Amino acid sequence: MKKSSKIVLAVSSVFVIGLTGCGLGPATPDSGEPAAGGEIAGEITFSTLQLKPTFTEYIEGVIDTFEEEYPDTTVNWIDVPFDGAQEKISTDAQAGTLPDVINLNPNFAQPLEEQGAFVDLEEVVPELRDIYVAGAWDAFQVPGEEGSFGFPWYLSSEVTMYNKAMFKEAGLDPEQPPATYDELFEAARTLTEEGGDFYGMHPALENRFIPDLARLGVPLMNEEGTEWAFNTPEAEAYVQTLIDLYQDGVFPSDSLTQDHTKETEAYQAAQVALFPSGANFLSIIEENAPAIAESTDVGPQITSEGGPTNVSVMGLLVPKTSDNQATALKFAEYMTNAENQLEFSKIVTIFPSVTEALEDPYFTDDSDGTVETKARRIAAEQLENAQNLVPVQFDDRVKSAVIGKIQLAMNGELTAAEALDEAVTEANAITAK
Amino acid sequence: MKAQYRWLPWLFLAPALVIAFLFHLGPFLNTIVLAFTDATTLGGGTFNGLDNFTSLAQDPQFWTSVRNTVLYAVVVVPLLMLLPLLLAVLVERNIPGIGFFRSVFYSPVVASMVVVGLIWSWLLSSDGAVNGVLQALRIVQEPLPFLTDTSLLLLSCMLVTVWKGLGYYMVIYLAALGNVSKELHEAAQVDGAGGGRRFWSITMPGVRPTMFLVGLLGAIASMKVFAEIFVISNGSAGPGGQARSLVYTIREVGLGLSGEIGYASAMSLALFVLTIGFSILYLRSQRSEQLR
Numbered sequence: 038m039k040k041s042s043k044i045v046l047a048v049s050s051v052f053v054i055g056l057t058g059c060g061l062g063p064a065t066p067d068s069g070e071p072a073a074g075g076e077i078a079g080e081i082t083f084s085t086l087q088l089k090p091t092f093t094e095y096i097e098g099v100i101d102t103f104e105e106e107y108p109d110t111t112v113n114w115i116d117v118p119f120d121g122a123q124e125k126i127s128t129d130a131q132a133g134t135l136p137d138v139i140n141l142n143p144n145f146a147q148p149l150e151e152q153g154a155f156v157d158l159e160e161v162v163p164e165l166r167d168i169y170v171a172g173a174w175d176a177f178q179v180p181g182e183e184g185s186f187g188f189p190w191y192l193s194s195e196v197t198m199y200n201k202a203m204f205k206e207a208g209l210d211p212e213q214p215p216a217t218y219d220e221l222f223e224a225a226r227t228l229t230e231e232g233g234d235f236y237g238m239h240p241a242l243e244n245r246f247i248p249d250l251a252r253l254g255v256p257l258m259n260e261e262g263t264e265w266a267f268n269t270p271e272a273e274a275y276v277q278t279l280i281d282l283y284q285d286g287v288f289p290s291d292s293l294t295q296d297h298t299k300e301t302e303a304y305q306a307a308q309v310a311l312f313p314s315g316a317n318f319l320s321i322i323e324e325n326a327p328a329i330a331e332s333t334d335v336g337p338q339i340t341s342e343g344g345p346t347n348v349s350v351m352g353l354l355v356p357k358t359s360d361n362q363a364t365a366l367k368f369a370e371y372m373t374n375a376e377n378q379l380e381f382s383k384i385v386t387i388f389p390s391v392t393e394a395l396e397d398p399y400f401t402d403d404s405d406g407t408v409e410t411k412a413r414r415i416a417a418e419q420l421e422n423a424q425n426l427v428p429v430q431f432d433d434r435v436k437s438a439v440i441g442k443i444q445l446a447m448n449g450e451l452t453a454a455e456a457l458d459e460a461v462t463e464a465n466a467i468t469a470k
Numbered sequence: 471m472k473a474q475y476r477w478l479p480w481l482f483l484a485p486a487l488v489i490a491f492l493f494h495l496g497p498f499l500n501t502i503v504l505a506f507t508d509a510t511t512l513g514g515g516t517f518n519g520l521d522n523f524t525s526l527a528q529d530p531q532f533w534t535s536v537r538n539t540v541l542y543a544v545v546v547v548p549l550l551m552l553l554p555l556l557l558a559v560l561v562e563r564n565i566p567g568i569g570f571f572r573s574v575f576y577s578p579v580v581a582s583m584v585v586v587g588l589i590w591s592w593l594l595s596s597d598g599a600v601n602g603v604l605q606a607l608r609i610v611q612e613p614l615p616f617l618t619d620t621s622l623l624l625l626s627c628m629l630v631t632v633w634k635g636l637g638y639y640m641v642i643y644l645a646a647l648g649n650v651s652k653e654l655h656e657a658a659q660v661d662g663a664g665g666g667r668r669f670w671s672i673t674m675p676g677v678r679p680t681m682f683l684v685g686l687l688g689a690i691a692s693m694k695v696f697a698e699i700f701v702i703s704n705g706s707a708g709p710g711g712q713a714r715s716l717v718y719t720i721r722e723v724g725l726g727l728s729g730e731i732g733y734a735s736a737m738s739l740a741l742f743v744l745t746i747g748f749s750i751l752y753l754r755s756q757r758s759e760q761l762r
Binding site for chain 2: 131434445447
């Protein structure tokens with residue numbers, strides 16, 4: 038071989054071998070002990086999930102007041118769109134460049150929490166635990182381990198939205214929303230059969246199936262949180278109900294594989310009459326379909342008698358790799374304090390995770406008679422008994438495996454029991470990896 | 471070339487080489503290495519021998535993906551070899567306004583697959599235009615479940631792939647048709663051969679090498695099918711993900727914070743072997759046909 042060819046080959050090999058190292062690096066580095074008690078000064082980066090541009094003014098306002106209160110600090114805000122967020126987070130985690138304060142939901146946070154990527158708040162700020170809604174604080178724990186890793190930020194609580202005009206058309210009382218699962222499905226059936234050219238409801242399996250099982254009291258996992266265990270007789274009865282409703286045409290035929298986005302579109306297009314979803318969707322309906330918003334009323338989240346209600350939690354976490362943990366922790370605490378969260382809740386129908394803020398008359402007084410204030414009151418009342426019912430282990434792959442089996446059951450390819458057994462087996466295989 | 475200018479070609483090649491190394495060869499070799507590890511999205515990754523491949527052999531989702539991918543190629547490739555040729559013969563003639571039709575047939579090629587997929591998912595929905603027409607013509611009583619029946623969903627995706635590829639392969643055939651001797655056509659016409667006979671005995675043999683090329687390109691493209699299935703099925707690959715292709719499964723396994731990069735790399739390697747294997751078999755069969 039010629040000398041020049043050898044050089045080219047050697048350079049290429051080094052280059053390629055260098056590249057092959059990608060993906061084989063160590064897990065997120067541990068930078069050692071957290072420094073909560075340090076000086077509140079210097080620059081930090083704060084990352085949020087899809088809040089720009091709708092809430093730019095609010096976020097920048099809070100940052101400005103923080104920087105005024107702590108004059109030696111600078112907060113650089115970046116916003117990450119929801120789609121692709123997991124890829125960005127994992128790349129940052131690999132490179133050890135996670136932002137100093139990062140906004141994640143419990144499912145996104147879980148794989149990183151397991152690797153010890155975040156500062157344990159119960160260790161560095163244990164006194165703050167009691168100011169937050171208990172269910173929200175607990176959402177950032179790793180099952181079977183000590184500690185909690187996220188400041189709970191804004192919450193979203195489901196209410197039962199429904200179209201009063203469609204209720205009237207189907208001969209149902211528009212002032213009486215369904216309160217139990219039996220009533221919900223009965224109403225959906227009546228709406229489809231007796232109503233006009235619309236369906237009772239959309240199943241939105243990927244969004245509701247697992248919380249529904251939890252609300253019905255089905256234990257989703259074993260106590261250690263290591264194995265899935267939802268193939269119970271109660272779950273089987275519930276899946277059988279879904280099968281019957283789908284086969285009888287109570288749900289739209291294409292809804293089998295559709296997600297919550299399609300459910301929202303269907304409600305806004307007057308294709309379905311019932312819409313159990315986050316209260317924050319009221320403003321989206323108002324914006325996209327004012328006529329539907331006018332006919333919309335709300336009832337409480339449907340759960341079993343005495344059962345828990347579900348709450349979706351967003352949190353702020355501080356990675357151990359942050360070189361300014363003291364400022365990061367102070368900023369996360371500031372962003373989630375009662376005053377700032379209350380202000381945020383007044384812009385959009387979300388709920389503060391601080392108990393004190395929830396006691397504000399803004400969440401208790403619905404005397405103005407609007408649907409928004411009614412939804413706000415109902416949702417805030419529910420938060421007392423609310424938990425994040427979706428286990429943090431329910432990641433995208435487990436979801437795909439479980440929901441896939443339920444789809445096959447509803448399509449008549451599996452029985453309810455077979456679907457649940459296969460779903461549990463597949464989910465366990467994925468979780469065990 | 472003078473000795474001192476020997477490096478010049480390398481200089482000109484350098485940008486392309488850097489891109490090829492950085493974005494093709496490097497990641498490819500990286501995938502081979504990762505396929506033998508238990509690497510995840512969040513790092514780690516120790517050598518685990520053939521574990522990923524033994525897991526693959528027992529993974530029903532993998533085999534469903536392989537079955538669908540092979541089925542996709544088997545259905546799509548013959549259609550992509552024949553239909554664009556017919557279309558090319560149709561638009562080859564120099565008649566006024568033919569340029570417009572050529573552009574129209576080519577337009578799906580330049581459209582984004584995501585946009586095309588969304589349009590087709592609306593058209594194929596139970597209350598969409600396709601079912602509307604079928605019901606209006608009394609061909610079916612109830613809407614066909616194009617999006618919720620695995621076989622119909624796969625078939626719909628295949629037809630969309632063919633529809634989108636028609637224009638591209640039509641252009642390739644148009645270039646090839648220019649080389650088919652006009653005299654042969656005229657002689658055959660004088661001898662009384664009809665249009666069908668001339669297409670079979672003159673046009674097809676004349677463009678055979680191009681048909682081989684189109685077949686090979688179509689096979690490789692259909693092995694990589696993803697966007698059609700993902701977009702038309704609303705990201706679900708049908709009920710239970712039964713209409714999944716290999717690329718769909720690789721994405722599902724490898725993406726996200728819990729992504730199994732090692733396992734997904736093993737699957738990618740399997741796809742590579744499948745594509746190469748399919749291509750070699752195809753080339754061999756064509757070569758033996760040429761020898762005959």
